[in-house]
Amino acid sequence: MIRKRIIAANWKMNMDFKSIDTYVDKLRNYMNDINFENKDVFISPPFVYLDYLKKKVKEIPVKIGAQNCFYEEKGAFTGEISPLMLKDLGLDFVIIGHSERRNIFNETDEILNKKLKKVLENKILTIFCIGEKLSERESDKTIEILSKQIDNAFMNINKDLLKNLIIAYEPVWAIGTGKNATIDQIKEVHSFIRKYLKKFVEINIPILYGGSVKPENIKDIMSLDVVDGVLVGGASLDMDKFIQIINFEE
Numbered sequence: 001m002i003r004k005r006i007i008a009a010n011w012k013m014n015m016d017f018k019s020i021d022t023y024v025d026k027l028r029n030y031m032n033d034i035n036f037e038n039k040d041v042f043i044s045p046p047f048v049y050l051d052y053l054k055k056k057v058k059e060i061p062v063k064i065g066a067q068n069c070f071y072e073e074k075g076a077f078t079g080e081i082s083p084l085m086l087k088d089l090g091l092d093f094v095i096i097g098h099s100e101r102r103n104i105f106n107e108t109d110e111i112l113n114k115k116l117k118k119v120l121e122n123k124i125l126t127i128f129c130i131g132e133k134l135s136e137r138e139s140d141k142t143i144e145i146l147s148k149q150i151d152n153a154f155m156n157i158n159k160d161l162l163k164n165l166i167i168a169y170e171p172v173w174a175i176g177t178g179k180n181a182t183i184d185q186i187k188e189v190h191s192f193i194r195k196y197l198k199k200f201v202e203i204n205i206p207i208l209y210g211g212s213v214k215p216e217n218i219k220d221i222m223s224l225d226v227v228d229g230v231l232v233g234g235a236s237l238d239m240d241k242f243i244q245i246i247n248f249e250e
């Protein structure tokens with residue numbers, strides 16, 4: 001069976017209608033160069049552009065998903081977006097627990113557990129992010145932190161639901177800093193996560209690496225067997241760069 005690698009773009013709070021038009025025009029031009037047999041391309045724009053982007057890429061086999069959602073399905077939660085609304089839009093996936101949600105918006109492990117439970121119960125494919133801060137790595141707490149993030153995230157979640165899960169390991173100190181983790185660091189942590197996840201399920205949950213992924217380092221990162229794909233921030237905003245990441249030479 002062909003192993004499908006996942007190349008996921010997280011646009012964060014960037015882009016506008018005009019830049020999306022240019023982006024998709026370029027993607028359409030590059031489309032024939034992409035081998036969709038062995039690549040799954042995910043794109044995650046801000047909420048307000050989800051529907052527009054989804055319709056614009058209709059004939060291109062890329063998956064479109066949201067960067068966040070709330071853990072309640074409906075009600076008096078001003079400003080929040082429900083998992084049911086994501087389904088209503090026909091989206092393909094959602095990202096939960098990004099370190100920017102954890103650290104800027106104070107989303108705790110408890111909140112993220114509620115979110116993960118709700119989206120998985122709604123059968124939405126979920127990229128769940130984990131990662132240590134620089135101070136935690138420097139005090140040798142990486143493994144402890146990641147185990148705790150996983151344990152807390154999976155609390156009271158039926159293990160059958162985990163088949164719709166993808167884990168993204170994103171060391172906080174490597175996000176947006178231009179400083180990616182070394183190949184040895186990625187290998188060590190991904191191997192640990194892979195083993196640790198077996199505590200919960202037999203199936204292989206895909207594990208992505210995120211943090212300053214760019215055309216210059218994609219090949220080395222993807223050369224690791226324990227890396228199922230990447231979650232790309234900054235370099236995913238420029239289609240000329242993103243296509244080099246998608247089409248890295250194996």
Ligand code: 13P
Nearest residue numbers: 010175176211212233234
């Ligand atoms: P950068 O690729 O900009 O470091 O961002 C990584 C990230 O946070 C993806 O979710």
